[in-house]
Amino acid sequence: MKRLIAGLILLSPAGASAQVAVRGEIVHTMAGAPLKDGVVLVKDGKIEAIGPASSVTIPAGYRTLAAKVVTPGLVDARGTVGFSGVANQPHDQDQLETSAAIQPELRAFDAYNPADRLVGWVRGFGITTIHTGHGPGALVSGQTLIVKTRGRDVEADILVPFAMVAATLGDGARSREEGKAPGTRAKAIALLRAELIKAQEYSKKLEAGAKPPADDKEKDKSKDPERSLKLEALVRVLKGEVPVLVSVHRAQDILTALRLRDEFQFKLVLEGAAEAYVVKDQIKKAGVPVIVHPTMYRSSGERENLSMETASVLKKAGIPVAIESGFEAYVPKTRVVLFEAAVAAANGLSFDEALAAITIDAARLLGIEKRVGSLEKGKDGDLALYDGDPFEYTSHCTGVVIQGEVMSETAN
Amino acid sequence: MRHFLRAVALLLASPLLAGAQDQPHVFAGRVIPIAGPEIPNGVVVIERGKIVAVGPEGTTKVPSGAIRHDLSGKVLMPGLVDTHSHIGDVAGADASAPIQPDVRVIDAINLRHAGFQKAQAGGLTTVNIMPGSGHLLSGQTLYVKLREGKVSLEDLVVTDANGMTGGIKMANGTNSRRKAPFPGTRAKSAALVREQFVKAQEYRKKIKDSAGDTKKAPARDLGLEALVEVLDGKRVVHHHTHRHDDVLTVLRLSKEFGFRVVIHHVSDAWMVADQIAAAKVPCSIIFVDSPGGKLETLDLSWKNGAALEKAGALVGIHTDDYITDSRLFLRSAGLAVRAGMSREKALEAVTLAGARMLSLDQRVGSLEAGKDADLVVLSGDPLSYKTHVLETWVEGLKVFDRGDPKDRLYATGGYGASHDQSPFAHLDGDEEEGR
Numbered sequence: 001m002k003r004l005i006a007g008l009i010l011l012s013p014a015g016a017s018a019q020v021a022v023r024g025e026i027v028h029t030m031a032g033a034p035l036k037d038g039v040v041l042v043k044d045g046k047i048e049a050i051g052p053a054s055s056v057t058i059p060a061g062y063r064t065l066a067a068k069v070v071t072p073g074l075v076d077a078r079g080t081v082g083f084s085g086v087a088n089q090p091h092d093q094d095q096l097e098t099s100a101a102i103q104p105e106l107r108a109f110d111a112y113n114p115a116d117r118l119v120g121w122v123r124g125f126g127i128t129t130i131h132t133g134h135g136p137g138a139l140v141s142g143q144t145l146i147v148k149t150r151g152r153d154v155e156a157d158i159l160v161p162f163a164m165v166a167a168t169l170g171d172g173a174r175s176r177e178e179g180k181a182p183g184t185r186a187k188a189i190a191l192l193r194a195e196l197i198k199a200q201e202y203s204k205k206l207e208a209g210a211k212p213p214a215d216d217k218e219k220d221k222s223k224d225p226e227r228s229l230k231l232e233a234l235v236r237v238l239k240g241e242v243p244v245l246v247s248v249h250r251a252q253d254i255l256t257a258l259r260l261r262d263e264f265q266f267k268l269v270l271e272g273a274a275e276a277y278v279v280k281d282q283i284k285k286a287g288v289p290v291i292v293h294p295t296m297y298r299s300s301g302e303r304e305n306l307s308m309e310t311a312s313v314l315k316k317a318g319i320p321v322a323i324e325s326g327f328e329a330y331v332p333k334t335r336v337v338l339f340e341a342a343v344a345a346a347n348g349l350s351f352d353e354a355l356a357a358i359t360i361d362a363a364r365l366l367g368i369e370k371r372v373g374s375l376e377k378g379k380d381g382d383l384a385l386y387d388g389d390p391f392e393y394t395s396h397c398t399g400v401v402i403q404g405e406v407m408s409e410t411a412n
Numbered sequence: 413m414r415h416f417l418r419a420v421a422l423l424l425a426s427p428l429l430a431g432a433q434d435q436p437h438v439f440a441g442r443v444i445p446i447a448g449p450e451i452p453n454g455v456v457v458i459e460r461g462k463i464v465a466v467g468p469e470g471t472t473k474v475p476s477g478a479i480r481h482d483l484s485g486k487v488l489m490p491g492l493v494d495t496h497s498h499i500g501d502v503a504g505a506d507a508s509a510p511i512q513p514d515v516r517v518i519d520a521i522n523l524r525h526a527g528f529q530k531a532q533a534g535g536l537t538t539v540n541i542m543p544g545s546g547h548l549l550s551g552q553t554l555y556v557k558l559r560e561g562k563v564s565l566e567d568l569v570v571t572d573a574n575g576m577t578g579g580i581k582m583a584n585g586t587n588s589r590r591k592a593p594f595p596g597t598r599a600k601s602a603a604l605v606r607e608q609f610v611k612a613q614e615y616r617k618k619i620k621d622s623a624g625d626t627k628k629a630p631a632r633d634l635g636l637e638a639l640v641e642v643l644d645g646k647r648v649v650h651h652h653t654h655r656h657d658d659v660l661t662v663l664r665l666s667k668e669f670g671f672r673v674v675i676h677h678v679s680d681a682w683m684v685a686d687q688i689a690a691a692k693v694p695c696s697i698i699f700v701d702s703p704g705g706k707l708e709t710l711d712l713s714w715k716n717g718a719a720l721e722k723a724g725a726l727v728g729i730h731t732d733d734y735i736t737d738s739r740l741f742l743r744s745a746g747l748a749v750r751a752g753m754s755r756e757k758a759l760e761a762v763t764l765a766g767a768r769m770l771s772l773d774q775r776v777g778s779l780e781a782g783k784d785a786d787l788v789v790l791s792g793d794p795l796s797y798k799t800h801v802l803e804t805w806v807e808g809l810k811v812f813d814r815g816d817p818k819d820r821l822y823a824t825g826g827y828g829a830s831h832d833q834s835p836f837a838h839l840d841g842d843e844e845e846g847r
Contacts, residue, residue, distance in 0.1 A: 086704035117710075121702050278827070296701075298734055299830040307825040331705035331735055339701060342797040343740070347824060391797050393746025 019043050020404050021058040022383050024070030028352075030360040030374040040070065042381030045403035050375050065399050065406065069390055071355060072375050073128025073382030073402060075362040076337045077291045077322035078245065078271055080135045082147070083108075086117045086333055095135035095327065097142065101175065101182055102195050104165045104237070105229035106142030108133035112154045114147070118334045122325070123149040124412040125338045126384025126397045129159065129363075129372050135327045136168040136247035136272070139188050140195075143233065144245060146366055148382070150402050159368055164245040164269060165237055167192075170253040171302050189256060196264050199234035206235070243267035245291075247327075249274040249302040258286050269365065272326065274299075274306035280317045289320035289365045292357075294335045295343040297326065311357060312348025322362035323354075342391035354391070387411065433461045433808040436475045439787070441483025444794065446490055446764045447778035456488055458785035461808035466779045483789055487799075489759070490779050491537025491786030491806060492741055493766030495696040496650065496676050496730030499527030499738065501832065504543020504551030504581065510594045510601075511608050513580060513642075514634035515551035517543050518565055526822065526830050527733060532558050532812040533823040534739035535788035535801040536731075538570065538767065538776045545583035545652040548595065548605055552638055553578040553650055555770055557786070558804075560811040572771035574646040579674070579770075580638060583652035584661055585708050602661055609669045612639035642671045648771065649673040650696075654708040656680035663691045674769045676730065679703075679712035685723035694726040694769045697761075699744040700736060717761065718752030727757060728765040739801075739823060746795040759794060 020042045027038030029050065039056040041049040049056050058064055085092025094111040097103060112132065113119075122130065133144025146160040167173075173188045175181060182188035202225055209224040236242045246257045249272050261268040270276065271291045276283060283290065292311045299306050307313075314321045323344060325335040337358045345354035363373025371380050384390070385399035396411035436459040443454030445466050455472050457465040465472050500521035505512035521541060531539060537558055543550040555578050556568035569577045584601050588594060595601040615636040622628035641647035651662050651673050659678060666673045676696045681688065688695055697720070703712040713719075720727045729744045731737070736744060745758040753761075767777025775784050789803040801823070804812035813819050821829045 086702075086710060087707055088705050089707065118702060118704065275827075296737060296740060298737070299825055300734070304830040305825075305827045307827075307829070309824050309826070328705070331709070332701040333705040334702045336701050343743075346797050346800065393743055393797055394749045394795055396750065 018404065019059070019062045020381065020401060020406060021062040021064045022070055022385065022399075022401065023053060023058075023064060023066045024385070025068045027070045027375065028072070028355060029376065030072055030356060031376045038070065040375055040381075040383060042383075042401065042404040045381055045405075047375060047377050047379050047381050050377060063406065065385060065401070065409070067385035067398050068388055069386040070375075071126065071384045071386070071390060072359045072373055073380075073384050073400070074126045074338060074358045075322075075366070075368075075373055076122065076127050076130040076132075076358070077324045077362040077365060078144075079122075079130050079132045079325035079334060079337075080327045081118045081122055081130055081132050081325065081334050082112045082114060082116050083132060084135060084327065084329075084333065085113060086121075088330065088333055092116070095133075095141075096137045097134075098138060098176060101138060101173075101188075101191055102140040103138070103142055103230065104140050104233035106134055107162070108143045108145035109154045109158065109161050112145060112147065114151045114154055114157055119149050119151045122334060122336055123151065123400055123402075123407060124397060125336050126386070126390070126400055127337060128382040128384065128400065128402045129368070131163055131366050133163070134166045136166070136172050138168060139173040139182060139192060140165060140167045142166055146368055148402050150405070150407065159371065160366075162233075162236070162242055163366065164243045165233060166245050166247065168247045169257055170248055170250055172247060185253070185256070189260065192260065193263070195230075196234060196238065199231045199238055200264075202228060202231040203235045203238060237266045238264060240265070240267050243269045245269045245271050247271045249293075249306070251275040251278040254279050255282060258282060258288065261286065261288070271324065272303070274303040274310070276319075277307065277310050277313045278305075280314060280319065283314070284317050284319050289322070290314055291322050291324045291365065292344075294324060294326045294337075294340040295347065296335070296340060308343060308347040311344045312353075315349060315353055320361065320365055321357055322365045323357040338390060338397075342393075345391055351391070434459070436464070436478040437481060437808070438474045438478040439481045439483055439488050439789070440469055441486045441488050441789075443779065444487060444489040444759060445779035446760055447780045454488070456779055456787065458787075458805075458808050461785050463779060463781055463783050463785050465781055481789075485792075486802065487790040487792065487794060488779070489788050489790065489794060490763045490777055491788055491804065492535045492762050493538045493728075493764075493770065493772070493777055494531070494536050494731050494733070494738065494741065494762075495540050495674065495728050495766045495769050496698075497527075497531070497539045497541055497733045497738065498544070499525060499531055499539065499733050500541055501525045501527070502541055502543060505547045505549070508593075510547050510588060510590075510604060511549040512547060512551055512635065513549055513608075513638040515543065516554075517541055517551055517578070518554045518569070521554065521565055522832060523562060523565055523568075525832050527738065528558060529812075529819075529822040530829075531733065531738040532804050533801060533814075533819065534737070534741045535790070535804050536738050536741060537786040537788075537804060537806045537811075538770070538772060540579070540650065540770055542581045542650060545581070545587040546590070547583060548588045548601055549580065549582045549608070551581060552647075553581050555772065557776075557784075557806055558811060559806050560809050570772060570775070573774055574771055576641065576647050576771075579648040579650045580642055581650050581652070585652070585654050585658045586706065587652065598658070598661070602665065605665060606668070609639065609643070609665075609671075612636050612643055613669075616640045616643055643669060645670070645672050648769075651675050652677055654679040654712075656683040658708070659684050660687060663687060663693060666693065667691070674728075677709075677732070678716060679709045681716040682713050682719040683711070685716075685719040685725065688720065689723035689725040694728065694765070695720050696728040696730045696766070696769060698730055698732050698736065699747040714747055714751035717748035717758060721753050721757045726765055726768060727753070727761050728769050729758075729761040730766070742794050742799070743797070746797075749795055755795065
């Protein structure tokens with residue numbers, strides 16, 4: 001893992017990026033009021049300066065792009081793009097492994113396909129950062145990562161290699177095979193608790209083994225427990241280094257997730273959460289953020305009570321929310337958070353709140369707000385350009401910049 | 413009001429219902445008639461379930477005593493026409509055979525499926541409810557008006573200009589390729605379809621030759637009877653198709669057997685737009701938020717609307733509900749415009765073009781005197797994300813009112829909004845009962 005990150009740092013300072021200036025009639029910085037006639041300068045992949053055109057001079061030699069509306073590159077708080085491929089054939093579906101109920105050791109970057117067409121598809125609408133990875137459908141399906149949508153190799157594009165552990169509660173956690181656990185909600189939780197307790201004990205053994213012996217001799221490695229990739233991942237969860245992303249819809253299952261968190265003290269992020277509005281007081285009290293299902297999600301099965309107003313209701317209750325593309329098994333193979341936020345903006349969220357739910361609020365929820373989510377000096381030079389209100393169905397995304405690299409300039 | 417009307421309609425039947433429709437109404441606002449240019453300050457007058465006048469305020473005659481609906485700042489357009497929907501939890505043919513023209517969806521629709529209320533909340537007033545695409549031919553479709561006060565499906569049915577209450581659903585490409593007795597290849601798919609149409613031709617000839625003599629007539633065959641209606645041009649084929657070569661196969665079969673066809677989805681339409689236009693085959697297209705999901709839709713393009721418009725084809729748009737949500741039907745027209753279709757044609761695609769595809773354009777699809785009083789009141793421009801459907805009217809009765817909390821629930825979703833069983837109003841007539 002460390003070597004991977006080190007590799008990233010070497011590669012990082014913006015591969016093909018030149019110096020870029022983006023000028024917008026309105027620039028939604030998401031860090032204060034929108035700028036009228038604003039300019040953003042990007043140098044070596046980072047925002048060098050931002051301000052009104054009257055005070056920010058575009059240096060000679062900068063490639064200049066102009067648009068009616070400029071926003072930060074959009075952040076998809078949770079999708080499965082790059083895992084659930086465009087063709088939806090067995091060969092390109094890597095979001096779900098069903099051989100075991102609990103597999104937190106499945107690393108996302110071993111599966112992410114940056115060249116899948118859907119990565120380019122969402123980028124074309126201004127999405128520059130995605131939190132993606134193993135999907136719903138198993139009790140613990142694996143890890144997620146956070147990646148830029150440049151569509152190169154995963155190591156060049158990655159922000160966070162191990163972002164969260166993806167779990168599912170409710171019907172989605174049930175085994176598809178008769179007689180194979182978990183077959184019920186209670187069994188699923190029993191399995192999960194047993195595994196987390198194992199991880200607690202594993203962690204204790206590791207700590208005991210890590211203590212330097214009193215006589216200053218070399219640490220006795222033989223006292224370490226046998227390596228378990230699964231438990232290593234869960235130990236990171238127990239230490240609060242990696243949150244658990246629980247895909248869940250029914251109110252009763254949301255409360256179950258809160259109960260588990262109280263027992264094991266891990267960081268919890270609720271995802272989907274169709275009935276979150278029913279238990280919003282409990283969610284608020286627990287201080288747990290919610291990545292709300294796509295606004296246009298289908299209301300079938302456990303999602304039958306979902307509402308287009310959920311993001312708004314939770315936001316008003318003071319719960320941190322972000323909007324996601326989620327997971328789609330069929331058509332559309334991916335949703336686009338720009339469109340989901342637009343419909344949320346028509347259903348209770350203000351324009352600013354809806355845009356925040358796919359920029360700065362999503363970045364904060366994912367813990368990457370120091371790099372992306374707003375246009376501020378020192379942050380990544382990720383921008384999206386539009387020829388009108390970005391949420392209007394008839395507007396176009398006219399440009400996408402990632403770390404100073406102009407990815408596209410065609411109206412989309 | 414709506415629930416009161418429903419109760420009245422249900423308990424006392426037509427005389428009082430007709431009474432409610434008798435009262436003339438005048439709607440005054442920005443009018444998008446589809447049949448002509450937008451009227452910034454327009455009126456639509458309705459009476460007895462029909463439109464009696466459409467025109468500019470001031471110069472359009474309004475009957476005295478008309479109930480006035482002041483819609484300043486709002487928009488009035490015709491009720492939306494969806495040429496392809498699966499509301500009602502509908503299923504058609506079973507797995508026993510790939511071609512089942514005897515199967516009717518009217519025998520399979522759950523009238524109390526929440527999809528009906530959601531469709532009303534989306535401004536839909538006329539819908540073609542279809543069986544699925546997992547067969548070469550999955551059954552007879554049903555044309556409905558989303559009227560209030562429904563007790564049975566018969567209360568919703570609408571008859572087209574050819575005396576039909578539905579078309580027939582066919583499909584090619586990969587969905588209908590399955591294990592035997594289903595076809596395994598595209599060529600086999602076409603062969604099976606041709607074989608069946610040849611049978612229908614022979615059946616039709618036998619009937620004709622019997623010249624009304626029941627002793628000489630062939631034994632009744634429900635499937636062949638439906639196919640004869642297709643061969644006679646009375647029953648239109650609604651044909652699911654995606655890939656460019658499959659589209660051309662449909663055109664070829666339509667030409668060989670002389671059946672009328674509307675092609676649906678048509679993901680690759682942009683590749684074969686000229687051929688479609690030359691064959692004068694109407695296209696009902698879909699807008700989903702990303703391509704793929706299956707191999708034959710990898711090249712789905714939002715430019716289909718613009719490409720077909722440019723080629724001169726008749727273009728409609730459908731929801732394919734549940735594939736896209738009826739409540740967001742107008743959004744699809746917005747995406748069509750985003751990708752280059754004209755605003756006029758995109759709005760026509762969700763109204764009059766669809767009506768023409770269902771041969772119902774003499775009754776619905778535009779705001780014109782003499783047509784059914786099916787209309788939608790919008791809070792703003794039809795193509796803006798900010799706009800909500802405020803009211804939906806069918807044949808002079810309000811069937812959806814966003815101001816009514818019960819109706820609003822269907823518009824936004826929420827607890828109980830997707831429950832399949834809406835109130836048993838016809839049993840107890842009480843709007844307060846639980847669901």
